[in-house]
Amino acid sequence: MDVPTVTIDQIPDDAHLVDVREADEWAAGHAERAQHLPLTELTARLDELPADDEVYLICRSGGRSARAAAWLNQNGFSAVNVAGGMGEWQERGLPLVGEGGSPYVM
Template sequence: MTGAVPAVGVAELPDDAVLLDVRENDEWAAGHAPDAQHLPMSELTARLGELPDADPLYVICRSGGRSARVVAYLGQQGHSVVNVDGGMQAWQAAGRPIVGEVPGADPTVV
């Protein structure tokens, strides 16, 4: 990621980090971090009032690109936000837990 957006890797996430997953509904359903909150990037501006109250708020997507754009936008709005570099792909690669919403399917990152 560029230096313009605050970012951390999955390994540097604090244990008490509040995660905001900005992937679309199908991606979320396939697999997400157990305690993450979901607000798709495509709905963000209409649902700003639903942002978790966290300082900072850690934003995650599939690989880190969409979440970086969300972090840049929210940062301009005055929110304390940090991008999770590598996104859910890095989360899964690090062996972090993933839960899914699809009955009968193993949770995975799509």
């Protein structure tokens, strides 16, 4: 199954961004506007996702978010994978926050 995929540059400014990485990865640095919903908890927390809006899924490199997007699309959601993930985000120097919302410094 083909999974809709965008690059980081193609994420709309008003997109609902969901980070599916684990808690330690999230704490180390994430996009400020992202919702944290680890892949391992996705099925149990579906009610936290908007039912009528497209969601953009991101992980470290794009593998977990692609699996999550495929599963969500098969289950009635509109989901898009973000290619390159947070690794690409970081390489581009895009803003990150660490645990507690403080600016993340490499």
